[in-house]
Every structure is written in structure tokens, then in C-alpha cells.
Amino acid sequence: MIQLVDISKDFISDKVRVTAVKDVNLTINNGEVFGVIGYSGAGKSTLVRCINLLERPTKGKVLIDGIDLVQLKEKELRKYRQKIGMIFQQFNLLGSRTVFDNVAFPLKYRGISKEEIKERVLSLLELVGISDKVDAYPSQLSGGQKQRVAIARALATEPSILLCDEATSALDPQTTKSILKLLKEVNQKLGITIVIITHEMHVIKEICDRVAVMEGGNVVELNDAISIFSNPQAQITKDFINSTSNLSKMDELIEEKSSVVELEPGQRIWRLDFLGTEATKEPIIAEISSKYNINPSIIFANVDVISDTVLGSLIVLVTISEQAEEQVIEYLKEKQIKVEVIKYA
Amino acid sequence: MHSLMTQYTPNLLDYWPEFIKSIGETLQMLFLSGIYSFVIGLFLGTVMVVTRKGNILENVYIYRIIDSLVNLFRSIPFVILITALIPVTKLVVGTFIGVKGAIFPLIIGCTPFFIRQVDMALSDIDPGLIEAAQSMGLSPLGIIFRVYLKESIPGLARSTTITTVSLLGLTAMGGAVGGGGLGSFVIRYGHNRYYQDITYVSVIVILIFVTIIQFIGNIIIKKTSH
Ligand SMILES: Nc1ncnc2c1ncn2[C@@H]1O[C@H](COP(=O)(O)OP(=O)(O)OP(=O)(O)O)[C@@H](O)[C@H]1O
Ligand SMILES: [Mg+2]
Numbered sequence: 050m051i052q053l054v055d056i057s058k059d060f061i062s063d064k065v066r067v068t069a070v071k072d073v074n075l076t077i078n079n080g081e082v083f084g085v086i087g088y089s090g091a092g093k094s095t096l097v098r099c100i101n102l103l104e105r106p107t108k109g110k111v112l113i114d115g116i117d118l119v120q121l122k123e124k125e126l127r128k129y130r131q132k133i134g135m136i137f138q139q140f141n142l143l144g145s146r147t148v149f150d151n152v153a154f155p156l157k158y159r160g161i162s163k164e165e166i167k168e169r170v171l172s173l174l175e176l177v178g179i180s181d182k183v184d185a186y187p188s189q190l191s192g193g194q195k196q197r198v199a200i201a202r203a204l205a206t207e208p209s210i211l212l213c214d215e216a217t218s219a220l221d222p223q224t225t226k227s228i229l230k231l232l233k234e235v236n237q238k239l240g241i242t243i244v245i246i247t248h249e250m251h252v253i254k255e256i257c258d259r260v261a262v263m264e265g266g267n268v269v270e271l272n273d274a275i276s277i278f279s280n281p282q283a284q285i286t287k288d289f290i291n292s293t294s295n296l297s298k299m300d301e302l303i304e305e306k307s308s309v310v311e312l313e314p315g316q317r318i319w320r321l322d323f324l325g326t327e328a329t330k331e332p333i334i335a336e337i338s339s340k341y342n343i344n345p346s347i348i349f350a351n352v353d354v355i356s357d358t359v360l361g362s363l364i365v366l367v368t369i370s371e372q373a374e375e376q377v378i379e380y381l382k383e384k385q386i387k388v389e390v391i392k393y394a
Numbered sequence: 395m396h397s398l399m400t401q402y403t404p405n406l407l408d409y410w411p412e413f414i415k416s417i418g419e420t421l422q423m424l425f426l427s428g429i430y431s432f433v434i435g436l437f438l439g440t441v442m443v444v445t446r447k448g449n450i451l452e453n454v455y456i457y458r459i460i461d462s463l464v465n466l467f468r469s470i471p472f473v474i475l476i477t478a479l480i481p482v483t484k485l486v487v488g489t490f491i492g493v494k495g496a497i498f499p500l501i502i503g504c505t506p507f508f509i510r511q512v513d514m515a516l517s518d519i520d521p522g523l524i525e526a527a528q529s530m531g532l533s534p535l536g537i538i539f540r541v542y543l544k545e546s547i548p549g550l551a552r553s554t555t556i557t558t559v560s561l562l563g564l565t566a567m568g569g570a571v572g573g574g575g576l577g578s579f580v581i582r583y584g585h586n587r588y589y590q591d592i593t594y595v596s597v598i599v600i601l602i603f604v605t606i607i608q609f610i611g612n613i614i615i616k617k618t619s620h
Contacts, residue, residue, distance in 0.1 A: 141526035
């Protein structure tokens with residue numbers, strides 16, 4: 050378990066003090082995939098680098114399984130660092146060494162026999178799916194392959210935590226997906242706690258169990274991934290979600306006064322948000338249609354799957370009286386469907 | 395061969411044994427001072443890089459001391475340095491003339507140049523690699539040997555090549571002030587007595603040396619770059 054207690058980090062550059070992280074309290078549980086999202090400069094990297102003390106916090110405690118790393122002597126700290134793997138946006142592979150030697154790198158000079166190193170390296174390369182590149186040099190690999198080597202290298206010392214600082218930001222969408230899948234596999238097969246920093250909501254969507262949203266050095270929102278997506282609280286979280294959702298197109302259309310959203314008197318545009326667990330079991334649209342005698346027509350729909358939960362959104366056009374509208378919204382609320390009236394005439 | 399030399403390089407033929415001896419002296423100065431400069435320069439250059447602000451063994455004082463010494467010695471022209479060093483040379487090696495007397499000032503003249511070269515080569519290492527090594531729990535010494543030095547072998551080979559060529563130049567200058575070697579040979583005969591054939595042949599010998607040094611350097615760079 051990782052516990053960050055009252056962590057702050059100040060930098061002083063050119064006599065100006067910059068507080069990169071402010072009084073952050075976070076607990077990351079064993080075996081979870083924890084995401085940290087925020088815009089550039091929010092303090093994500095600084096926060097995560099405090100976990101393995103690449104950055105020493107100005108104040109606060111960094112507890113790993115109850116032990117405060119800040120209090121440790123350099124030598125002991127180095128031992129703990131072997132239990133915390135890290136991968137980076139720029140891969141940081143050693144260019145003068147082959148794939149094999151890169152993965153073997155953290156194992157050398159540790160009293161581990163050559164045979165054991167070889168065995169471990171080869172099985173790691175198999176795990177990350179690049180057994181065929183054992184003797185290649187990093188310069189001969191694609192970005193995705195490099196990150197796979199970096200993951201194998203980070204796992205070589207059998208860590209219980211893996212820190213990923215924008216590990217997919219230099220990769221194309223397809224490769225990003227495959228790397229995220231690999232990380233998920235690592236998390237499930239080896240039970241490793243993963244902390245992922247990103248500025249892309251789809252990375253969170255893809256694999257995170259819980260998410261911290263950072264802004265200006267603070268954690269402004271902390272929740273499980275589904276709640277973050279289905280019920281965002283902070284404005285910045287909403288912005289992040291809108292930026293990935295197709296539904297934001299709707300707002301653009303309304304803003305542009307497009308003919309698609311031109312309404313006649315008595316017409317409304319609703320946005321319905323639902324979680325798959327309950328709502329998908331019942332024919333709700335058909336129900337409200339017969340019960341209140343309305344005929345919602347779907348303009349737009351979006352479905353996401355987050356941590357195996359369906360998160361759906363519908364944008365519908367209905368003709369309805371104000372009075373009936375209240376009732377329908379009430380009814381939908383009972384069914385755990387969030388309704389937002391985006392436009393009415 | 396003999397008749398060719400009588401025709402084109404008559405003076406060189408007269409001083410042939412001395413010519414061969416001079417080449418030997420030049421090589422001797424180059425190797426001895428080269429090895430010392432390499433070891434000392436590599437050590438101090440590395441210390442300089444790792445003690446620089448923000449690096450793994452940050453230490454402003456050590457950094458500033460080395461940096462200032464390097465700047466100081468680099469700014470003194472070698473002929474002046476060699477003269478100014480005479481008392482120290484005498485104290486250290488017992489004499490300030492001949493090959494023996496030349497080696498000490500050569501080391502002092504060459505090392506600062508090499509320190510700068512090492513500094514540049516090691517500073518080229520991506521800070522991300524250092525960070526990755528730190529995150530794996532490597533000690534500072536481990537990082538120095540396994541990342542800084544190992545990863546910059548091609549850069550260091552380049553630095554060594556450049557430094558060796560410039561050291562070759564210094565040995566010739568050392569010769570001018572009583573050091574022996576090809577430099578003093580050319581001054582004695584090519585310059586003072588105006589035996590042009592001696593000058594030109596010596597130039598060719600130096601060119602061959604430079605070519606060999608660069609050839610070896612390039613092979614190492616090629617073999618170690620991936
Ligand atoms: N070594 C440093 N010296 C001075 N200021 C720093 C240093 N590292 C980070 N900062 C400052 O701290 C703040 C947070 O930086 P950080 O790198 O943690 O942000 P980030 O959220 O990771 O951003 P990005 O998405 O761009 O990587 C920024 O204002 C940055 O300028
Ligand atoms: Mg960052």
C-alpha cells in the first residue's frame with residue numbers, strides 16, 4: 050500500500066518558489082491500477098516521483114507498506130527502489146546495450162547467478178511479447194517495442210509497484226492500446242500495483258480502477274473510475290470527460306445553431322446518462338413512451354465500457370408538456386438515469 | 395630508395411638516425427603524456443559532470459574548483475605554460491629538458507583540454523537514463539560506471555581522438571623549447587638551416603600519425619555506436 054501523507058513539493062528556480070504539489074493525501078491500495086490525470090504542469094510527475102523519492106518532498110511522508118521512505122538512509126532507500134519499478138514517456142533504454150542487457154541491467158552486480166539472470170530476462174521478454182528481439186539494440190525498435198522492453202526492465206527486480214509517467218504519450222493510439230493491455234495483464238497476472246500518470250482520459254477509461262484529478266498541485270477529485278465518468282464533480286474533471294466524449298459535439302451543434310437541433314415549440318433535447326448495471330435490463334425508452342405517450346427520437350448515442358461497466362449516454366428529442374416532463378424526469382431518476390435538459394423551446 | 399633519397403631529400407639522408415630517433419621521441423611523449431592525461435582527465439571530467447548542479451553528486455565547490463582550474467590552464471598558451479612550469483617540472487621530474495622534461499608540462503597542457511572533452515561527452519547522456527538508473531536503485535558509483543561512462547564510450551572515443559591529435563601538436567611545440575622529438579628536429583634543421591626536405595618529410599610523418607589516430611578512433615566509434 051502506498052500512502053502519501055501531506056505531501057508538498059516546492060521548487061526554487063531563479064529565486065522563485067514554485068509549489069508543484071500542495072498538501073496531497075492519497076492512499077493507493079495493493080493491486081489496483083491508479084490513475085493520476087491533469088493538464089501539463091499540474092504536478093503529476095512531481096507527485097509520482099515523490100513515491101520513489103526521485104523527488105524528495107519538501108514536507109510529508111511517503112509510506113510504502115507502512116515504512117516512511119523519507120526517513121530511510123540512502124542505501125536502504127536504494128533497496129526499496131528495487132521494489133518500485135518505473136517506466137517513462139521517453140522509454141530511457143540504454144542505447145549501448147541490447148534488449149537482453151537492458152532487461153538484465155538492474156539484476157547485475159546483485160549476487161544473482163548468470164543462469165538465473167538469463168532465465169528471468171527471457172521469461173520477462175516473453176511476458177511482454179518481444180522474445181524475438183533479444184539481441185536487438187534499442188535504436189532498432191519501434192516505440193511500442195521500446196516501451197515493452199522498458200516494462201520488462203522495470204519488472205526485473207520483481208517490484209510490487211510500477212510507476213508509469215506518461216508511458217503511452219509518445220505512442221500512436223493502436224500501440225497505446227496494446228501497451229495498456231499489457232499493463233493490465235501485468236497488474237492481473239503479477240498482482241502489481243500500478244500508478245499511471247496521463248493527460249489522456251482514454252488511458253484512464255481503458256485500465257484505471259481509481260483516479261485522482263490534479264490541478265495546480267492539488268488533488269481536486271478522487272474517485273473510482275466509473276464515478277469519475279458517470280458523475281464528475283470538479284469542473285476540470287468535466288472538461289476532461291467532455292474532451293473524450295463524442296457528446297461534446299452536441300454542445301458544439303447547439304452553439305452553432307445547427308439545423309439538427311432546431312426545435313419547434315414544445316420540443317426538448319434531453320441528455321440521458323445511465324450505468325449499464327441497472328438501466329440496460331429494462332426497456333426504459335419503450336416504457337416512458339407508452340406510459341407518458343411521448344416519442345423520443347434518438348439524435349446521438351454513446352457507449353463506454355469502464356472497468357467492465359457500461360456507461361451510456363443518449364441524446365433524445367421529445368415533444369412534451371412541461372408538466373409531463375417533470376414526471377418523466379422523476380420516473381427516470383427512480384430508474385437511476387440522470388436527465389439533463391440541454392435545450393428547450 | 396637510396397638513390398631516390400639522395401636526389402630528393404639529401405639533407406634528411408644526412409640526418410637519418412637523428413630523424414628516426416626524433417620520431418621515437420615524439421611517440422614516447424605522445425604515449426606517456428597521453429596515458430596520464432587520459433586517466434587524470436577522465437577522472438576529473440567525470441567528477442566535474444557528476445558534481446554539477448542538479449547531478450547525482452552535486453557539489454558546487456568541487457565543481458567550481460575543477461572548472462576554474464580548467465579555464466585557467468586552457469587560457470595559457472602552451473609555449474608560455476611550458477616555460478612558466480620550468481621550476482615545477484624540475485621539482486617533479488628532476489629535469490626540464492629532453493623527453494623526460496617535456497612530459498610533465500604536456501600532461502598539464504593536455505589534461506584540461508581532455509577534461510572539457512569528457513565533460514561534453516558525458517553531458518550528452520540523456521538525464522532520463524540517469525533517472526531510470528536511480529529508479530532501479532543503482533548507487534552513484536554504479537551510475538557513473540554503468541551509465542555515464544559505458545553509455546558515452548563512442549563520445550569518449552571521439553574526445554580521445556581529438557585530444558590525441560591536439561596532443562601531437564603540443565609535443566611538437568614542446569620540442570621547440572628543448573623537448574626533443576620531431577618538433578625540435580624540424581626547428582633545428584628545417585627552420586634554422588632551412589633544409590626544406592626535412593620539413594616536408596616531417597609534415598608527412600605527422601600527417602600519417604594523425605591519420606592513424608583518426609582511423610583507430612573511427613573504428614572504436616563505429617564498433618561502439620548502436
Ligand atoms: N526540477 C524542477 N525545477 C523547477 N520547477 C519544476 C521542476 N520540476 C517541475 N517543476 C515545476 O513544477 C510544476 C509541476 O511540474 P510537473 O512536471 O510535475 O507537471 P506535470 O503535471 O507532470 O506536467 P506534464 O504533463 O507537462 O508532464 C510545473 O510548474 C513545473 O514547472
Ligand atoms: Mg509530467
